[in-house]
Amino acid sequence: MSKKGLYILPSLFTAGNLVSGFMSVIFAIEGNFNTAAWFIMLAIAFDMIDGRIARITKTTSKFGMEFDSLCDLVSFGVAPAMLMYLMVLKHMDKVGVAIALLFVITCATRLAKFNVKAMEPVDPSKPSADSFSGLPTPASAGIIGAFVLSYEIFDGTVLTAKTIPLLMKKMPFFFDAMPVIMLLLSFLMVSNVPYSAFKKIKWSKPKSVQFFILFIVMLILIYSYPQNMFFIIFFGYALSGIVVYFVRYYRMIAVVRKNKSSNGK
Numbered sequence: 001m002s003k004k005g006l007y008i009l010p011s012l013f014t015a016g017n018l019v020s021g022f023m024s025v026i027f028a029i030e031g032n033f034n035t036a037a038w039f040i041m042l043a044i045a046f047d048m049i050d051g052r053i054a055r056i057t058k059t060t061s062k063f064g065m066e067f068d069s070l071c072d073l074v075s076f077g078v079a080p081a082m083l084m085y086l087m088v089l090k091h092m093d094k095v096g097v098a099i100a101l102l103f104v105i106t107c108a109t110r111l112a113k114f115n116v117k118a119m120e121p122v123d124p125s126k127p128s129a130d131s132f133s134g135l136p137t138p139a140s141a142g143i144i145g146a147f148v149l150s151y152e153i154f155d156g157t158v159l160t161a162k163t164i165p166l167l168m169k170k171m172p173f174f175f176d177a178m179p180v181i182m183l184l185l186s187f188l189m190v191s192n193v194p195y196s197a198f199k200k201i202k203w204s205k206p207k208s209v210q211f212f213i214l215f216i217v218m219l220i221l222i223y224s225y226p227q228n229m230f231f232i233i234f235f236g237y238a239l240s241g242i243v244v245y246f247v248r249y250y251r252m253i254a255v256v257r258k259n260k261s262s263n264g265k
Contacts, residue, residue: 010059013050014068017043021075028083034152036083040145041230043075044138065118069111076141077107081182084144088178099182106186107137113190132195135188139195139237143185146231147174153227164228188238194248195241 020043027036050068054060081100089096113134152158154171174181222229 009057010050010054010064011067013046013053014064014071017046017050017068017075018071020046021071021079024075024079025082028079028086031086033083033087033148034158036079037145037148037152040075040079040083040141041149043079044142044145047072047075047138062119065115069115072111072137073104073108076137077104077111080141080144081107083148084178084182087148088175089182092179096179099179099186102186103140103182106189107140110134110137110189130197132197134191134193135185135195135238135241137189139234140185140189142230142234143181143238146227146234147178149227150231151175158227161227162225164225164232167228167232185238188241193241193245195237 020039024036024039024043027033027039047068050064054064081103084103085096085100089100092099149158150163150167151171151174153161153163154168218229218233222233
């Protein structure tokens with residue numbers, strides 16, 4: 001394959017991301033929320049692939065970065081916001097519109113911040129960061145898409161699917177809490193809460209072997225309970241950043257108190 005063809009390849013997957021996001025909006029407008037949610041999940045899959053292909057083929061470019069962000073805004077900002085508005089928020093009138101709009105704005109803000117940071121010169125003496133600052137937009141959209149997939153089973157729209165009973169009992173709670181969850185997701189996207197990027201996993205280490213085993217188990221669970229497991233994984237990822245943030249904050253306070261105590265002696 002020519003060098004030009006290699007540059008086009010990741011952009012094709014990025015375009016797949018955009019097409020999936022657009023189709024999600026179309027199906028949401030038509031009231032087919034389950035299909036709209038699956039298209040969001042498909043957009044996430046395309047987003048995971050395009051960047052990796054660009055890095056493997058060494059065809060990363062500013063065009064690819066900008067194109068990716070514009071597609072992400074549609075798939076992970078407009079599409080999930082529209083889905084939640086039509087499914088939950090429209091009953092809240094202007095407040096519902098404001099919540100959906102805030103989600104789109106914070107998504108766009110996060111993507112812009114990410115692009116600006118990516119343009120900064122890289123210091124080769126410093127190790128690459130293994131975390132994101134703020135909740136990534138695909139994860140935020142994934143929570144919304146996965147919630148819809150699980151709720152559609154609870155609501156009886158989807159009849160042939162295996163479920164986790166304990167989680168399904170909580171679906172009415174999550175439905176009522178979605179406006180608050182949307183606000184929280186909006187805040188997390190533009191926050192400094194750290195989220196793992198999973199870039200420094202070394203498979204030769206014992207802990208990495210344990211991670212691999214856990215990964216295989218998760219794949220089996222996803223195959224058995226896809227809708228419910230997607231929700232658990234994305235929601236758990238969102239909570240992980242909050243937990244890490246407060247653990248770091250607690251440790252920082254403990255160090256400050258220890259230093260004050262040492263200086264007072």
